[in-house]
Amino acid sequence: MSSPTPLRLDAHQHFWxxxxxxxxxxxxxxxDLRRDFVPQDLRPLLDAAGLDGCIAVQARVGEQETDALLDMxxxxxxxxxxxxxxxxxNPTLEQHLERWRDRPRLKGFRHQIQDEPRPATFMADPNFSRGLQHLQQQGYVYEVLIRCADLDAxxxxxxxxxxxxLVLDHxxxxxxANGPAGWAEHLAPLAALPHVSCKLSGLLTEAGPDQRSAHALRPFIELALELFGAERLMFGSDWPVCLLAGEYADTCxxxxxxxxxxxxxxxxxxxGGTAQRVYHLEGNCP
Known part of the structure; x- marks a missing residue:
């Protein structure tokens, strides 16, 4: 059986x-983000960057978000x-997932854990744990959106x-501003888990205006490479959020x-290779 054609992908962007x-x-x-961002806006940017396509990630709470992205x-x-x-x-999670069973492009789920009042408590909730266990049994990826203060949790x-x-966002x-040493210390135990991958995304918007350069951000990227290895890292633009810090091309x-x-x-x-493997995109390739 031949290997799937390698794809060049933006593994993290949003539409709304x-x-x-x-x-x-x-x-x-x-x-500046208070307007529509739709596929027709992104396609020219992907073309200019030599990318074949993308993975669309939720940006709002609600199952209608999943439906809208799948329709796109x-x-x-x-x-x-x-x-x-x-x-x-939700104790009826299984029934909710059933409605998307025939939607093969649904590869995973995410929640803005970073916006919870107590993210660490949320991640330890037995109800959340049962739900995540069920997702994994069904073969869905789960993306972890947190801030560095919650890396241990x-x-x-x-x-x-x-x-x-599991995939760590951004x-x-x-x-x-505080440098990479403390962050890397808390990231290392997470990166040591072989089933966890990481998105090289969101750095430009996390950086202050005087830190949005390859020179300033290189230590963070190099440490991520050291901890995860290229086989568990994937490029993501975080478009259109990245536009708060620069142009799409700047993320590339x-x-x-x-x-x-x-x-x-x-x-x-x-x-692209990591995303293609983690999200099992082989069956979607044209």
């Missing part, structure tokens, strides 16, 4: 039709996978759930400038 009530996390500092993926085959939303604490959670792939949102150039020394196989992993 903006309604203020749906996106409470978009505050006044993010006012049905119309735009270059949306190779969808990471949707579902309430893992995320490690404990991921240690308990090793039946399928390198765990390191505190760029950051990695190109910092990872130029890697081998062709390592480049292939980060620019």
């Amino acid at each position: 039709r903006y309604r203020a009530a749906d996106y409470p996390w978009i505050g006044e500092p993010e006012a 993926a049905q119309h735009y085959p270059w949306i190779f996978g969808v990471v949707g939303w579902v309430d893992l604490c 995320a490690t404990t959670m991921c240690q308990r759930h090793d039946r399928h792939h 390198l765990g949102k390191p505190d760029i 150039q950051l990695l190109e400038q910092t990872l130029g020394h890697l081998s062709p196989s390592e480049h292939q992993a980060i620019w």
Whole structure:
């Protein structure tokens, strides 16, 4: 059996039709995001970057988000996978998942754990744990969206759930201004878990205006490479959120400038191979 054709992918971006009530996390500092961002806006950016397609990730709470992203993926085959939303604490989770059983582009789920009042408590909730266990049994990826202060709690959670792939978004949102040492110390135990991968995404928006350069961010990327290895890292633009810090091309150039020394196989992993494997995208390739 031949291997699937390698894809070059943006493994983390969002689409939305903006309604203020749906996106409470978009505050006044993010006012430029208060408009629609749809597939037709992204496709030229992917083409310019030489990318075959993307994985669309949820940005609002509600099962209607999952439905909307899946509908987009049905119309735009270059949306190779969808990471949707579902309430893992719901005792009828199994029935809710059943409604998407015939939607093969649904690859996983995510919740904005970082926005919970007590993220560590949320991740330790037995109801959440039961839901995550069921997701893994069904073969769905779960993405972990937290800030660096909750890396230890995320490690404990991921240690308990090793039946399928887990993905850490945005390198765990390191505190760029404080340097990489403390962040890396707390990231290392999580990175040591072989079923956990990590997205090289979101760094530009986490950095302050004077830190948005390859020189300033190189230590974080190199430490992630050391801890995870290229085979568990994947590029993600975090578009359109990345537009708060620069252009789409800037997210690509950051990695190109910092990872130029890697081998062709390592480049292939980060620019699509890892995502293709973790999200089982082989069956979606055109």
